[in-house]
Amino acid sequence: MLDLTYDAPAPKTIAGATSDWELVIGLEVHAQVATKAKLFSGASTLFGAEPNSNVAFVDAGMPGMLPVINEGCVEQAVRTGLGLKAEINLNSAFDRKNYFYPDLPQGYQISQLYHPIVGEGEVLVEMGDGTARVVRIERIHLEQDAGKSIHDMDPHMSFVDLNRTGVALMEIVSRPDIRGPEEAAAYVGKLRQIMRYLGTCDGNMQNGNLRADVNVSVCKPGDYEKYQETQDFSHLGTRCEIKNMNSMRFIQMAIEVEARRQIALIEDGQEVVQETRLYDPDKNETRSMRSKEEAHDYRYFPDPDLLPLEIEQAWVEDIAASLPELPDAKKSRFMADFGLSDYDASVLTAEAENAAYFEAVAEGRDGKLAANWVINELFGRLKKDDDKGITDSPVTADQLGGIIALIKSGDISGKIAKDLFEIVYTEGGDPAQIVEERGMKQVTDTGAIETALDEIIAANPAQVEKAKVNPKLAGWFVGQVMKATGGKANPAIVNQLIQGKLGL
Template sequence: NYFYPDLPTGYQISQLFYPIVGEGVVEVEAEDGSFFNVGIERLHLEQDAGKLIHDLSPTESFVDLNRAGTALMEIVSRPDIRSPEEAVAYVKKIRTILMYLGTCDGDMEKGNLRADVNVSVCRPGQYEKFKATGDFSHLGTRCEIKNVNSFRFISQAINYEARRQIEILEDGGKIDQETRLYDPTAGETRSMRSKEEAMDYRYFPDPDLLPLELEQAWIDDIRASLPELPDEKRRRLMSQYGLSQYDAVVLISDQAKADYFEEAAKGRDAKLVSNWVTNEVSARLTADGKEFSENPLPAAHVAQLVELIETNVISSKIAKEVFDHVWNGEGSPAEVVEKHGLKQVTDTGAIEKAVDEIIAANPDKAAAVAEKPQALGWFVGQVMKATGGKANPAAVNDILKAKLGL
């Protein structure tokens, strides 16, 4: 039974005894690069409710029923999450998996992915007893924060709620099991209603729903047609392209980003391509308020830019200038280099001439380099400045060391 105006039927259809997916485990990467497992208790289907809106009027509440009655997939996790950071990492991982599968677009702002965050606190040592025995009495009383719709709000809501519960317990009080909501403006959780137990829901079988029998052959067909999932892709990127775990995890976090990388990395230095994709390209898209799937830059342009660096046509420093021009629509990297005369100076004669002029103009500094070798960096900077940043840095270093006797 359902006694709220956001579901006009007065009851919500849900799966109780026979969820469509049973138990499982999700491997999640923590901020420090380590992995932890979160147990999945069940995944069941139920009807979604509408949306109650309370901030359009000081005296009235509104209800948006566009979503009411549509199918909702609820994933119930085990109490394996110990911090706000782990909670955010877990939801991000679930979101990535669902987006790879194509079962959810992951748009939290529109409410297409939401988190009901259950928070409880316990005394030191009690959680370990729970893990050893499975006895929930070792854990604290939980409060459920409904419909949190951003990673930032998930973290903020957990932090606030944990502090609130600790303060109550330290003052000698007790936690009431209840449903709460998070107010991001005030940065606090507020009580909505006391938490219902199973008996309060008054479950009853829906006589209009027939039993759903899933044939094993159909399940096997689905399993065989599954796309490459994030964990598989991470392991493959590491083995096939020699990427670090960190780089692979950053790439797989967005399917469009991972696909873009693979297209650009064909025949190129994969680590260099990864750096350009995850740093420069991602930063420009973020600055423009675009998703990676809206990237206007062809992967072939990143591949060509990396090729120009690999073949010493341009330096890494000049490459950033080239990228600026390419991003602004001035053509391919090769065309930009030609148009703006940005080819790297590899003619040792030209570099030697610039080095000789700078040494001659700064005899005192040149004499001091023998005692203070780190001063070589100043000369490198002056040569690069004199050549408009186009001199090959390795050649500049070699010539300076030879001329200064290092």
């Protein structure tokens, strides 16, 4: 279990017309498994292909076609479970979830209701205010995705694209441990971060590769504590499920508006009906989709075409040994090894590529200075440049490390370093060579700086007297010396000389 060293966030409280209410949220996150082939066929999972071009006979539900499990999908599910500190079930099985929909050609979805491949786990969700909560994972199971119905190409017709049919999904089911909209978004974000580190899901929400069904209910203050003591779900109120949320912002908005809808119903003397709802971001409202089905409504039964899935403990241990350093561990190490703040370490470990870049820059150098340049200068410049990512950076880790080395050696000042950074960003080249060729090296010759300062003092006696009365005005002399030396004078030497000559 995780060592929780933070205070848990306070639950989100919403004031109703008659009393206060608290939110209770559980999520079912559907993550597309990062594999080239589907769960039970060799058809491609490539996004953006022509409609119905990535479809095998078994995906299309053709008679006599039998599913064959993709071992790569199983491995990715196990990796995800290990990354979430979850129990890996060596014996699992697939079931058929029966329902009719045009984009489900088999008439059923192959899933894992009774015996999932991954059992209980947990994830530490950190909030922006420094608090955190452990959210319990109930299970992770493998299942196949359905196709896509398209209704906007012709006002009189609907079309079906089966390219997604059979794509492997991991459904990550949480306990009802989440207590507010921001926490729900942070939880999804943390799952996304971990899976991207693991390489088990790319987390692309825009393409539908990561989406969430959000279960929302409201209860009176104190009722959640009763649930924790008794595990009696009746204390949590009737829940409604909001389907297919693929935006962090919309998840927060949908939870807020759905909670207020439920509170208004209860305080008006009506009952909340357990149902599945959709969120309309344009109207900022949820609306009824269908009554919430129970497991028996889908007539689940073991899939007769698939044998129980048995994996060996040695295989699981091999996968565990291959796991990368995960975000929480990397963040702690960055804080310990490089002396970074919690905030800076969080920013740098948000993506695995960012962390690797920073570590290459900081290797053998001043970690805090490296973090400042990566976060403020590089990330800021990339954001201005069409919001580029670190993989598109024109400045390599070696180049940025070279700039930092020149600062630490005293060859360039912070101001010169920013000019040098812009040259490297736009033109490329070796920083040390650029400094040498363009005469950008910092002036550290005390005699030369002193000569320039003496001339400025002699030419500005009135300013000297003002500075002696108000030492803060000594900064004017710093600016004048920097101007006289083309910005190359060592600022520390300049300040030292000014303090001595003006007797400050």
